Amino acid sequence: xxxxLPSLESCNYNGIDMTVLERQQARLKWVQQQQQEQNYxxxxxxxxxxxxxxSSVPQFQALFxxxxxxxxxxxxxxxxxxxxxxxFPKFVNFSVAxxxxxxxxxxPEAAADYSISRTSSCQMTAFQSAGMKEDGDNVILEKMxxxxxxxxxxxxxxxxVVDHKCKDKKIKGEVExxxxxxxxxSTEISRNSSKENSKASEVQKPDYIHVRARRxxxxxxxxxxxxxxxxxxxxxxxxxxxxxPGCNKITGKAGMLxxxxxxxxxxQRQVEFLSMKLAALNPSVEFNFDNLPAKEFPAYVANxxxxxxxxxxxxxxGCLQFNPLRKEAVSCTVDATMHPPQITSEGIPSVPTSIxxxxxxxxxxxxxxxxxxxxxxxxxx
Amino acid sequence: xxxxxxxxxxxxxxxxxxxxxxxSRINAQKQFTSTSSPRxxxxxxxxxxxxxxxxxxxxxxxxxxxSRAMLSKLRSRSSSNSFSSVTRVKKSSAATKTGHEKEAxxxxxxxxxxxxxxxxxxxxxxxxxxxxxxxxETAHYIKCLNTQVQAMRKIVDFYSP
Numbered sequence: 001x002x003x004x005l006p007s008l009e010s011c012n013y014n015g016i017d018m019t020v021l022e023r024q025q026a027r028l029k030w031v032q033q034q035q036q037e038q039n040y041x042x043x044x045x046x047x048x049x050x051x052x053x054x055s056s057v058p059q060f061q062a063l064f065x066x067x068x069x070x071x072x073x074x075x076x077x078x079x080x081x082x083x084x085x086x087x088f089p090k091f092v093n094f095s096v097a098x099x100x101x102x103x104x105x106x107x108p109e110a111a112a113d114y115s116i117s118r119t120s121s122c123q124m125t126a127f128q129s130a131g132m133k134e135d136g137d138n139v140i141l142e143k144m145x146x147x148x149x150x151x152x153x154x155x156x157x158x159x160x161v162v163d164h165k166c167k168d169k170k171i172k173g174e175v176e177x178x179x180x181x182x183x184x185x186s187t188e189i190s191r192n193s194s195k196e197n198s199k200a201s202e203v204q205k206p207d208y209i210h211v212r213a214r215r216x217x218x219x220x221x222x223x224x225x226x227x228x229x230x231x232x233x234x235x236x237x238x239x240x241x242x243x244x245p246g247c248n249k250i251t252g253k254a255g256m257l258x259x260x261x262x263x264x265x266x267x268q269r270q271v272e273f274l275s276m277k278l279a280a281l282n283p284s285v286e287f288n289f290d291n292l293p294a295k296e297f298p299a300y301v302a303n304x305x306x307x308x309x310x311x312x313x314x315x316x317x318g319c320l321q322f323n324p325l326r327k328e329a330v331s332c333t334v335d336a337t338m339h340p341p342q343i344t345s346e347g348i349p350s351v352p353t354s355i356x357x358x359x360x361x362x363x364x365x366x367x368x369x370x371x372x373x374x375x376x377x378x379x380x381x
Numbered sequence: 382x383x384x385x386x387x388x389x390x391x392x393x394x395x396x397x398x399x400x401x402x403x404x405s406r407i408n409a410q411k412q413f414t415s416t417s418s419p420r421x422x423x424x425x426x427x428x429x430x431x432x433x434x435x436x437x438x439x440x441x442x443x444x445x446x447x448s449r450a451m452l453s454k455l456r457s458r459s460s461s462n463s464f465s466s467v468t469r470v471k472k473s474s475a476a477t478k479t480g481h482e483k484e485a486x487x488x489x490x491x492x493x494x495x496x497x498x499x500x501x502x503x504x505x506x507x508x509x510x511x512x513x514x515x516x517x518e519t520a521h522y523i524k525c526l527n528t529q530v531q532a533m534r535k536i537v538d539f540y541s542p
Binding site (some may be wrong): 253254258260261265267271275276277279281 | 422428429499503504516523524526527530533536
């Protein structure tokens with residue numbers, strides 16, 4: 001098969017920045033195009049390279065339109081496109097006749113909403129993502145394909161080639177066979193663009209195509225919806241993966257869910273433990289609680305990010321200075337939130353503990369006792 | 382995601398304000414019984430726990446499904462909260478039930494569905510969510526729990542000798 005050879009080669013050439021799947025798809029499309037050409041351009045079959053370039057010339061023109069009048073194509077300035085390709089007068093002569101309809105379709109499509117970046121490096125990915133975005137009516141397209149193009153190319157590959165367009169292509173093919181001499185300057189680019197544009201021809205009907213099914217994937221609406229849902233879930237999972245520590249190493253949904261569950265449970269237990277600590281703590285520090293201006297503390301906490309940076313924090317500390325214990329606690333909380341150490345250095349160096357040790361130990365004991373109670377109640381006390 | 386990140390500090394401050402207010406209220410109520418019998422402490426623990434949950438849910442407001450569920454749960458609980466002994470019995474029974482359920486789940490084997498159900502039990506209001514929403518809510522819930530733990534730890538550090 002003469003056709004498949006150059007196509008393969010070109011694919012390999014461009015495969016530097018493509019994933020394997022993309023490459024495969026590109027190759028499939030290339031093969032499809034080749035088959036079409038076989039059907040419609042029997043007269044040009046004499047020499048393969050000519051035909052190769054010929055098939056890609058419409059795309060070539062598109063490429064020139066995009067590179068010379070780079071953004072204008074996307075902005076739907078069709079005159080600019082033709083201006084861009086004015087360098088090839090002969091080409092234009094035919095293209096006005098031959099390519100007109102094609103571009104009428106192509107230009108709005110490009111401007112539609114996919115914001116295709118036409119720099120050659122990321123064409124493929126852009127189209128890929130565009131294709132992924134479209135959901136749904138692959139089925140319709142497949143029907144269209146089966147009616148318009150009798151050849152059974154690849155069922156899974158939706159192909160938006162309508163009859164009149166095929167005719168167009170035929171005309172183009174003839175035309176570009178002649179203009180090949182001028183366009184062979186950068187066949188490699190044209191090949192690249194041909195693949196891109198064959199994709200573009202698929203994208204040309206944004207109303208119909210929504211999700212592109214890969215080869216071997218189901219295309220009914222249920223499985224498409226399912227696939228979209230799964231994608232969403234995996235996105236959410238990735239989000240959660242960042243939140244839960246130690247979740248990066250685990251692969252697989254079940255393992256990750258397990259890890260998430262464990263983490264949530266541990267956090268909830270921590271909250272329980274801390275509230276338990278507070279409950280046990282309060283009686284011993286109760287007078288302290290009364291003495292404490294309860295409004296001051298939240299105000300301080302609320303302002304902490306700003307306050308720590310401002311000298312107001314110092315003033316705040318100064319007003320608390322009469323109570324050494326609380327002072328120490330404040331500096332400790334500031335430490336805990338990793339704010340400038342200058343505040344701690346400001347603090348009183350000696351930390352007098354006003355509460356006797358036995359009180360501490362007793363509170364510890366009560367905590368342990370409480371833990372016992374709670375665990376007992378948990379398991380049906 | 383971005384607004385949450387921006388408001389995480391303010392969320393923390395909101396939580397601490399509420400929580401401290403609730404704590405002082407609890408303390409004011411319990412002032413006359415300064416004897417630290419385990420039962421008293423246990424009751425106080427329950428109250429503090431509820432206060433922590435409530436202040437967390439309130440500082441998130443009804444923006445999230447989990448906070449809404451938690452608030453409604455707490456409200457329904459607080460309506461019967463006047464008899465603390467009754468609530469305690471209820472709570473303990475609920476705790477045993479969940480424990481049994483968990484054991485049953487572990488026995489029945491692992492699978493995505495089992496884990497999702499388990500997660501549903503952990504996240505408040507998760508029983509009615511589909512997996513997609515559940516994961517979303519879980520992410521937010523984890524964030525909030527983190528801030529809660531941080532703030533509470535700070536408070537504990539503050540008051541502990």
